Every structure is written in structure tokens, then in C-alpha cells.
Amino acid sequence: MDNNKPLLETVEPEYISEMTARREPIEKAKLMTGAMATTIVSFGALAGAAYGQNNKLPGKIVDVLNFALTLEYLEDEFYRTALGSSGLIPRDTQDVFGQISKHEVAHVALLRSVLGSKAVAKPNFDFTAGGAFADVFRNYQTFLAVSQAFEDTGVRAYKGQAGNLMKNDKILTTALQIHSVEARHAAMVRRLRGETPWIVGDSRGTLPAPTQAVYNGEGNTSQGGADVAGLPGMNAKIASQAFDEPLTKEQVLAIAGLFIRK
Amino acid sequence: MTNNFRSDDAEPLVDENSSLQSRRSFIKLSSAAALTAFAFGALNPGSLRANDALLGLPVEPLQKAVDLGKGDFGVLNYAYALEQLEAAFYSQVMSTPYSGMTSAERAILTDIRDNEIAHREFFKVALGKKAIPALQVNFTTIDFNSRDSVLNTARTFEDTGISAYNGAGQLLKKGAFLLIAGKIVSVEGRHAAAIRDLLQPNSAYFSGDDVTDPATGLDKARLPAEVLPLVAPYIRTPVTANKLPKPKA
Numbered sequence: 001m002d003n004n005k006p007l008l009e010t011v012e013p014e015y016i017s018e019m020t021a022r023r024e025p026i027e028k029a030k031l032m033t034g035a036m037a038t039t040i041v042s043f044g045a046l047a048g049a050a051y052g053q054n055n056k057l058p059g060k061i062v063d064v065l066n067f068a069l070t071l072e073y074l075e076d077e078f079y080r081t082a083l084g085s086s087g088l089i090p091r092d093t094q095d096v097f098g099q100i101s102k103h104e105v106a107h108v109a110l111l112r113s114v115l116g117s118k119a120v121a122k123p124n125f126d127f128t129a130g131g132a133f134a135d136v137f138r139n140y141q142t143f144l145a146v147s148q149a150f151e152d153t154g155v156r157a158y159k160g161q162a163g164n165l166m167k168n169d170k171i172l173t174t175a176l177q178i179h180s181v182e183a184r185h186a187a188m189v190r191r192l193r194g195e196t197p198w199i200v201g202d203s204r205g206t207l208p209a210p211t212q213a214v215y216n217g218e219g220n221t222s223q224g225g226a227d228v229a230g231l232p233g234m235n236a237k238i239a240s241q242a243f244d245e246p247l248t249k250e251q252v253l254a255i256a257g258l259f260i261r262k
Numbered sequence: 263m264t265n266n267f268r269s270d271d272a273e274p275l276v277d278e279n280s281s282l283q284s285r286r287s288f289i290k291l292s293s294a295a296a297l298t299a300f301a302f303g304a305l306n307p308g309s310l311r312a313n314d315a316l317l318g319l320p321v322e323p324l325q326k327a328v329d330l331g332k333g334d335f336g337v338l339n340y341a342y343a344l345e346q347l348e349a350a351f352y353s354q355v356m357s358t359p360y361s362g363m364t365s366a367e368r369a370i371l372t373d374i375r376d377n378e379i380a381h382r383e384f385f386k387v388a389l390g391k392k393a394i395p396a397l398q399v400n401f402t403t404i405d406f407n408s409r410d411s412v413l414n415t416a417r418t419f420e421d422t423g424i425s426a427y428n429g430a431g432q433l434l435k436k437g438a439f440l441l442i443a444g445k446i447v448s449v450e451g452r453h454a455a456a457i458r459d460l461l462q463p464n465s466a467y468f469s470g471d472d473v474t475d476p477a478t479g480l481d482k483a484r485l486p487a488e489v490l491p492l493v494a495p496y497i498r499t500p501v502t503a504n505k506l507p508k509p510k511a
Contacts, residue, residue, distance in 0.1 A: 092464050096468070102476060103474060104479070106480075107479045110480070155448045166434075173428065173432050173483050176447070179428075179448060180450070181480065183452050183455070184452070184469040184474070184481075187468070188469070191455075197452045198452045223384055223388070226387050228384050231387060234379075234383065241373065241449070242378075242381060242384075243442075244449055244452075
């Protein structure tokens with residue numbers, strides 16, 4: 001799969017229509033419906049209208065999107081490499097990882113299309129994290145462990161940035177739509193590892209110690225000033241697992257940085 | 263089966279002291295009550311209570327319409343309404359487990375029930391005086407003894423909830439509220455994946471092409487006006503949402 005493939009070659013016309021029609025004036029929606037069969041260039045123009053011009057995106061939003069793109073590059077290359085590693089993923093979970101990989105490819109394409117010329121380049125990754133996960137593409141259990149760490153980190157990363165996207169409703173909504181998909185991925189991979197689909201306390205479960213930073217802070221049981229653990233029928237376990245917690249950009253980059261060649 | 267669910271440990275979904283409850287005692291199983299219930303049934307096509315009334319079964323008086331309100335608190339009440347629905351559903355699921363529920367399924371469904379109660383109770387205290395009352399639900403179309411019926415209803419509720427939170431984020435003005443909504447929606451995403459994996463294990467279904475657009479990798483985002491008709495059949499209390507914020511054009 002070509003990472004540089006423009007989003008709009010992969011996007012279904014119905015999707016553009018639905019996304020744009022909801023927000024754009026009716027005239028534009030009508031125009032689009034008629035333009036479905038036309039060129040990619042015109043889809044590009046419509047997507048630009050939907051997200052705001054790339055070169056006019058505020059720097060803060062560009063920064064967030066490039067941060068997200070870096071994480072998506074990481075996940076995308078990770079799963080494509082794994083799926084291409086003969087004998088790594090058992091036949092009975094090939095469909096699971098094929099689906100995850102398909103989504104990460106799409107997320108990279110989507111973010112690149114929104115960023116246009118402002119998109120950061122893909123870093124060089126080291127999925128062994130300097131040897132800590134030396135057999136990541138030879139040992140299914142190691143692969144699963146890294147996968148879970150990436151997905152749980154991704155959920156926390158998007159959550160932590162939502163507030164920085166509030167000035168652009170279209171981009172905020174898109175980020176939220178990615179965020180919940182990462183949560184689905186995380187839950188599924190956790191199930192494959194025999195973990196609960198949700199994070200209990202700040203436990204990394206059976207993941208190795210270097211992943212603890214992925215879970216620090218997840219044990220929070222207080223929300224918006226309310227002590228959820230103290231509400232009727234509640235306790236600390238439920239109060240922590242019922243709410244996922246964000247990570248700051250710095251916290252996420254400290255985790256992801258382990259997998260990026262300097 | 264009563265429609266006035268309560269969790270094992272939480273407060274009743276309908277305030278015992280409300281005027282509704284006192285009115286209830288005055289409603290006899292008379293033809294008048296049956297007619298009244300029939301009228302409610304006519305107004306609320308998802309309700310089968312009219313049939314109950316005609317059969318002479320007790321019918322709980324219908325709550326008066328509940329308005330979600332405006333601004334951020336309106337959006338949070340919208341979320342609270344959805345969490346009430348989910349919490350009531352899973353509470354019933356675990357009160358009357360379907361036959362053949364495995365221990366693994368029981369563990370998942372118990373955790374989800376607890377998580378939804380946590381969300382409901384959080385919104386209740388967070389909204390305080392602005393909170394809508396406890397809603398009456400209508401689960402007459404759900405066969406709680408059927409694994410298929412329960413898990414597919416759970417799937418629908420979770421996927422709908424995800425799309426609702428995804429679409430509502432843009433309606434919130436306060437970043438702190440957006441963050442809390444984000445903390446909840448990813449847990450709903452985890453629920454959805456787990457339920458879907460129970461339905462079609464080890465397949466692409468946990469984030470299937472029916473909910474996650476295969477071309478963009480995006481889950482659905484729905485506005486309240488799209489979500490409320492989807493859940494209306496399960497909420498007996500009439501809910502109005504005319505004052506909720508609208509997305510910016």
C-alpha cells in the first residue's frame with residue numbers, strides 16, 4: 001500500500017457527500033451529487049471546503065494533526081510489516097489484523113489529505129524499541145503486546161488532543177471518529193491477549209514493565225470534581241475502568257519515541 | 263416484566279416521591295385506564311403497553327415529556343439519557359440472564375453494566391439540578407432470554423452511543439466537558455468491540471465495515487436529531503430536544 005496515496009482516491013463518493021452535505025450549503029451539496037462521477041481533483045476541492053483550506057489551518061491544529069499522523073504512521077507501518085511477516089499472525093486472527101491495518105492505512109491517508117503540504121514525513125521506525133521487543137515480527141505474543149500498547153496509547157493520545165481541535169468542528173469530529181475506532185482496536189487486541197477489553201486501574205496486565213507509561217494515570221476515579229468511586233454501587237475498579245484517561249502530547253511522544261530511530 | 267428498571271444498587275429510575283407515583287395509585291384497572299394507556303400507546307408506537315392495558319395488566323402512568331435543555335448542559339443531558347438507557351438495559355440483562363450465558367459472557371456483560379451505571383451516576387451528580395429525571399424505558403421488543411436478541415440489542419446501543427458522542431463533541435463549548443465525553447466514548451468503543459467479538463469471534467466484525475467506514479477508517483458520527491429516533495422505541499418517556507445546540511453551518 002502506498003502511503004502517499006491521496007485520501008480521495010480511497011474515499012467513497014457517498015462519504016464525501018454525506019460529510020459535506022451535512023455542513024455545506026444545500027447548493028454545494030447538490031453540486032456534489034452531480035459531480036460524483038467526476039475527477040479526483042473535484043473531490044479534492046470539496047474535501048478542502050469541508051475541512052478548511054490546508055494552508056489556512058491554524059498552526060495549533062496543524063501541530064495536533066501532525067502529531068496524530070506520526071502515531072498513525074507508526075501503527076500503519078507496524079501492522080503492514082506484521083501482515084507481511086510470514087508465519088507471524090495465525091490464520092484465525094488474520095482478519096482482525098487485516099481490518100486494523102486497513103483502518104490505519106486509511107487514517108494516514110485521511111490526515112495527509114487534510115494536512116496537504118504541511119504533513120510531516122514518516123519517521124524511521126524501530127519496532128523492536130532498541131531490542132526490548134527484539135522478536136516483535138517473529139513472535140506472535142510479542143507482536144500482540146506491542147500492538148496493545150500502541151492501541152491503548154493511541155486512544156489516550158487522541159483524547160488528549162480533542163480540546164485543541166475545538167475551533168474546527170469538522171476536524172474535531174473526524175478526530176473523534178478515529179478515536180473510537182482506536183478504542184475498538186484496543187479492546188479487540190486486549191481480548192486476544194486475554195485481558196479485559198477495558199483498562200482496570202493503571203494496570204498494564206501481563207504487558208512487560210517498559211509499557212507501564214501507557215497505563216499511568218488510568219487509575220483515576222475522579223471526574224469533573226465528582227468522586228465516581230463513591231457514587232451509589234461504585235468502587236475504584238469500576239470508576240477507573242468506566243473512564244479512559246488522556247495523555248499529553250509529551251507523554252505520548254515519550255512512549256512513541258522508543259520506536260522512532262533518532 | 264416491569265418497565266421501571268432499577269439497578270441492584272442504584273436509586274430507582276423513577277423517583278418514588280414523584281407525583282407520578284402518587285397518581286399511579288389512583289389509576290384503577292378500569293376502562294378509563296385502558297383508554298388512557300391506549301392513547302399513550304398510540305402516541306408512542308414502540309410501546310406495547312396499550313395491549314397490556316387491554317389485557318387488564320397494570321400500566322404505569324406515562325411520564326410527562328422531558329426536555330433535554332439547551333447549551334452544554336443540554337448535550338450532557340442527552341448523553342445522560344443514553345446512559346440511562348444503556349444502564350437499564352444491562353441491569354435487566356444481568357437480572358434475567360439469557361439461557362446458556364457463559365462465564366466469559368457474564369464477566370463482559372457485568373463489567374459493561376457496571377460501566378454504564380458509572381456513566382449514569384456520574385452524569386446525575388455532575389448535572390445536579392440541571393439533570394433530567396430518570397426516564398422510563400420500553401424493552402418490550404427485546405427477548406431477554408435470547409442471546410441473539412440481547413447481544414444484538416447491546417451492539418446496537420453501543421454503536422449508536424459511539425456515533426452519538428462522536429457527533430455531539432462539536433456541540434460542546436467547554437473543553438472540560440468535551441474531555442469527559444471523550445473519556446466515556448472510548449469505553450463505549452471498547453464495549454462495542456467486545457460485544458461484536460462475542461457475536462462474531464476473531465473476525466473483522468469488532469470494527470466492521472457496517473460501522474467503521476472501510477475507506478476512511480472512521481466510525482460514524484450522528485447528530486442528536488439522527489440518534490433520538492433510533493433510541494425512541496426503547497424510551498417510553500417522551501423526550502424533546504428542540505433546544506439542543508445545532509452544528510455550525
